[in-house]
Amino acid sequence: MENQNMENAKWYVLHTYSGYENVAKENLEQMALNYNLTDRIFDIVIPMEDVIEEKNGKKKLVQRKVMPGYLLVKMIYGDDIWHNVTRTRGITGFTGPKGRPLDLTPEEVARLRLERVRVEVDLAEGDRVEVVEGPLNTMIGEVVSVDTEQSRAKVKVEMFGRETIVDLEYAQLRKIAE
Numbered sequence: 488m489e490n491q492n493m494e495n496a497k498w499y500v501l502h503t504y505s506g507y508e509n510v511a512k513e514n515l516e517q518m519a520l521n522y523n524l525t526d527r528i529f530d531i532v533i534p535m536e537d538v539i540e541e542k543n544g545k546k547k548l549v550q551r552k553v554m555p556g557y558l559l560v561k562m563i564y565g566d567d568i569w570h571n572v573t574r575t576r577g578i579t580g581f582t583g584p585k586g587r588p589l590d591l592t593p594e595e596v597a598r599l600r601l602e603r604v605r606v607e608v609d610l611a612e613g614d615r616v617e618v619v620e621g622p623l624n625t626m627i628g629e630v631v632s633v634d635t636e637q638s639r640a641k642v643k644v645e646m647f648g649r650e651t652i653v654d655l656e657y658a659q660l661r662k663i664a665e
Contacts (some may be wrong), residue, residue: 496529496561497590498601500582501572505556508533511577512558518575527568530561534599537622546647548622557582559601564588610640615663618644623653627663 503511512531519528534553539546558578562568569588573580583589596602610616614630628644631652638657643650 493529496527496563498559498561498596499564499588499590501558501560502579502582503556503558503577504579507577508552508556508558511575514576515558515560515572515578518571522571524568524571527565528560528562530601532559532561532601534559539622548646548651548653553599559591559599561601564590610657610660610662616640616642616660617663618642618655618659619661620659621655623655628653 501511501515512533515528515531519525534557535550536553537548538551540549541547560572569581572578573586580586581588591599591601610630610633612630612632616628616630618624618626618628623644623646626644626646628642631641631643633640639654640657640660641652641654642660643652645651646653
């Protein structure tokens with residue numbers, strides 16, 4: 488039954504108080520549990536991106552909010568759920584005409600990378616790979632470990648004169664033929 492519901496779910500954008508995205512997410516998760524809405528609210532995401540920041544002459548890979556003040560929610564919408572969501576502490580409402588939800592288009596969902604695209608990659612420990620997407624684009628590294636369940640790999644790259652292990656999605660990697 489849940490997979491059937493999941494197929495009907497769409498992504499919506501919620502507006503939160505700036506800086507309260509994490510609190511709003513936790514409150515929304517708790518509300519879904521309290522009102523037995525876990526079969527209608529499937530995923531709550533704070534959009535993040537990896538960026539390289541320089542502080543005091545040192546460069547560091549950090550995660551930054553892509554859309555401060557917003558949460559993305561995958562759910563099956565209905566008027567009954569609107570009241571529960573908009574009354575959740577930290578959430579000011581849905582984004583859309585007159586505060587009514589407008590679901591994201593498939594193109595927007597893809598651009599925000601909200602849906603995990605199953606990528607089958609033949610990766611193993613010790614493989615050499617090139618990063619083809621993201622802030623580490625064009626870097627060459629060595630696979631340290633592979634997580635087939637999450638379609639992710641830990642890759643050792645040389646960054647700022649020392650080896651650093653980064654966690655990347657399969658879609659960000661291209662295996663280099665030996």
